[in-house]
Amino acid sequence: MKKMLDLVVTENQQLNRNYCLLKLSTTDNSPLPEMFPGQFVEVRVDNSPTTYLRRPISVNFVDKDKNELWLLVQAIGDGTRKMCEYQKGDIMNLLLPLGNTFTLPAENNGQELLLIGGGVGTAPMLFLGACLKAKGYNPKFLLGARSKDDLLQLDDFGKYGEVFCTTEDGSYGEKGYVTDHSVLKNTRISAIYTCGPKPMMMAVARYANQHKIECQVSLENMMACGFGVCLCCVEKTSEGNVCVCTEGPVFNIEKLTWIN
Ligand SMILES: Cc1cc2nc3c(=O)[nH]c(=O)nc-3n(C[C@H](O)[C@H](O)[C@H](O)COP(=O)(O)OP(=O)(O)OC[C@H]3O[C@@H](n4cnc5c(N)ncnc54)[C@H](O)[C@@H]3O)c2cc1C
């Protein structure tokens, strides 16, 4: 059940020139609504005269002990730039939680689960990895970025599983794209979960399809309302056109038209 909530910024860490990590909590210490990996929130961006609509941001992590929601924000336009300026004590109005979730394996047979994130698409992978780890799985992370400075939260990822990286300029991990990484060749993978730029996700989907690996992708289509009213997030699927904000953002690749 989605709610509109005022949350207070408890911390804003500037991770690098383009990214910040916002930590938010309730104003009255009431528990945050339950959230699941893959879900997102819609942020009302106050004090940005050019940002009329809410902006969708993935649930990066939920720290239940501290009653904190984490949002990893890449400043690419007026709305996200304003979010990265928020300070401790500022209030943010959020609609949450929205969208569906990644489907976790029904039972733990020691299967290899690979979580692939590219760019800001690494954001939902942290919470997914933490939830898998809490259920006894040993996820592996494969994170891709342009350069070393764009690889974020590596220590946090390391708490929940082994971390592999690629950078396009070779400044950290293996040089190239995530689909070139040797972990794909050396590991018997049962399922892949991915989020990132669309060309990256399409390449991962093709790889998974070729190797008969189950694969779920989290789409980041442009969104406005976030709850199925404006129809600006439509994606063509095997079952017709659907709103990514309500039917997704997570889809099994078999449902998409990418691999056919
Ligand atoms: C389900 C979902 C989850 C997301 N999770 C995150 C997240 O965790 N962290 C994060 O930083 N961003 C995330 N995004 C992307 C984020 O919503 C956009 O970057 C943001 O709306 C841009 O707003 P702006 O006002 O800063 O930029 P605008 O001025 O609106 O746009 C700046 C530029 O970014 C492009 N753009 C806008 N939205 C998107 C988009 N969805 N995908 C690609 N390009 C876009 C515009 O075409 C324009 O070129 C997510 C998007 C979706 C749909």
Ligand code: FES
């Ligand atoms: S964002 Fe409005 S219908 Fe999906």
